[in-house]
Amino acid sequence: MINLLDMTLPELESWMVGTLGEPGFRAVQVWQWLWQKMARDFEAMTNVSRTCRQRLSEVANIVWPEVVTVEQSRDGTTKFLLQLADGKRVETVLIPSESRDGTRRWTQCLSSQVGCAMGCTFCSTGHMGFERNMTMGEILGQVLVARAHLGDARPDHPVLRNLVFMGMGEPLLNLREVMRALKSLNSDKGLNFSPRRITVSTCGIEKGLRQLGESGLAYLAVSLHAPTQGLRARLMPKAAQWPLEEMLAALQNYPLKTRERITFEYLLLGGVNDGPEHARELARLAGSVKGKLNLIVYNPADGAPYAAPTEERVLAFEQILWKRHITAIVRKSKGQDIKAACGQLKAALPSSCGGQQAEA
Numbered sequence: 001m002i003n004l005l006d007m008t009l010p011e012l013e014s015w016m017v018g019t020l021g022e023p024g025f026r027a028v029q030v031w032q033w034l035w036q037k038m039a040r041d042f043e044a045m046t047n048v049s050r051t052c053r054q055r056l057s058e059v060a061n062i063v064w065p066e067v068v069t070v071e072q073s074r075d076g077t078t079k080f081l082l083q084l085a086d087g088k089r090v091e092t093v094l095i096p097s098e099s100r101d102g103t104r105r106w107t108q109c110l111s112s113q114v115g116c117a118m119g120c121t122f123c124s125t126g127h128m129g130f131e132r133n134m135t136m137g138e139i140l141g142q143v144l145v146a147r148a149h150l151g152d153a154r155p156d157h158p159v160l161r162n163l164v165f166m167g168m169g170e171p172l173l174n175l176r177e178v179m180r181a182l183k184s185l186n187s188d189k190g191l192n193f194s195p196r197r198i199t200v201s202t203c204g205i206e207k208g209l210r211q212l213g214e215s216g217l218a219y220l221a222v223s224l225h226a227p228t229q230g231l232r233a234r235l236m237p238k239a240a241q242w243p244l245e246e247m248l249a250a251l252q253n254y255p256l257k258t259r260e261r262i263t264f265e266y267l268l269l270g271g272v273n274d275g276p277e278h279a280r281e282l283a284r285l286a287g288s289v290k291g292k293l294n295l296i297v298y299n300p301a302d303g304a305p306y307a308a309p310t311e312e313r314v315l316a317f318e319q320i321l322w323k324r325h326i327t328a329i330v331r332k333s334k335g336q337d338i339k340a341a342c343g344q345l346k347a348a349l350p351s352s353c354g355g356q357q358a359e360a
């Protein structure tokens with residue numbers, strides 16, 4: 001059986017025309033049912049002929065990730081533990097924010113891999129190790145689950161506003177499926193997310209970075225977390241195999257649209273990377289790229305090897321950056337009480353980049 005969620009629109013078109021002998025427009029109708037009307041079986045597709053629905057149900061299915069648990073934080077952050085068709089589990093997180101008119105909007109933090117091979121030392125997902133890449137259907141299935149949970153049925157007026165690839169996994173190490181997911185998100189006949197509403201966060205993978213930039217399909221966030229090569233090698237040993245200065249040179253040449261900037265994520269770890277000398281060095285690095293900085297205050301998980309920074313050090317750190325004209329915003333990780341915050345995603349029942357999901 002083919003899970004239709006794993007096909008891009010052009011793939012669905014050529015399959016329906018070539019294998020099922022249907023006209024091309026039928027694929028568009030099915031696609032709209034899948035992604036806009038969130039149909040979960042073929043019978044719901046009332047503008048599709050009975051014969052076509054029958055044929056589809058014989059050779060294909062529509063498989064959403066199964067919701068195992070939903071946990072809600074005191075701050076409204078909602079974490080879903082999802083089970084994929086082969087029994088593997090991932091987590092996705094919904095983060096609320098208020099728009100200017102007072103309405104509630106949501107940002108979803110998406111996973112792209114089951115586990116992660118990068119082994120960043122502060123990250124629960126990193127400690128899980130790598131299990132496998134997620135498919136396009138599994139990545140976007142998380143969005144369907146979230147929209148269904150939110151009752152977000154009007155594509156013209158979505159309450160799920162932004163998507164950030166900051167959950168479990170390193171998106172650029174699953175580049176093929178992530179790129180297919182980004183292209184599908186961009187379809188105005190499907191989920192219709194403009195690239196301005198999507199951010200892909202990477203710890204810095206040379207090959208994938210270039211391809212993502214050339215596609216223009218999402219904004220870029222880079223997990224920096226250390227201002228020197230030595231410290232980065234300690235905190236993110238695998239990511240640091242691409243030397244910091246080389247990565248920055250690549251980012252200086254990264255294709256950006258007008259007014260687009262690269263977001264640097266910097267997780268403040270108490271007594272490790274939160275000193276004035278780190279802030280000064282960080283200002284030098286960030287100032288060399290068209291970017292902005294998100295400072296994320298670390299939340300120690302149970303048994304974590306690092307401590308939270310003190311408030312004084314966070315403030316002093318921020319001030320050093322501002323004095324050097326670097327845009328830096330301190331973000332509080334949300335969902336701490338349900339382990340949905342930065343570096344806490346790990347898909348263990350009942351509770352995991354592991355998510356630098358401070359609000360986007």
Ligand code: SF4
Nearest residue numbers: 116120123126353354
């Ligand atoms: S921080 Fe991101 S890249 Fe690093 S181990 Fe965690 S999930 Fe992987």
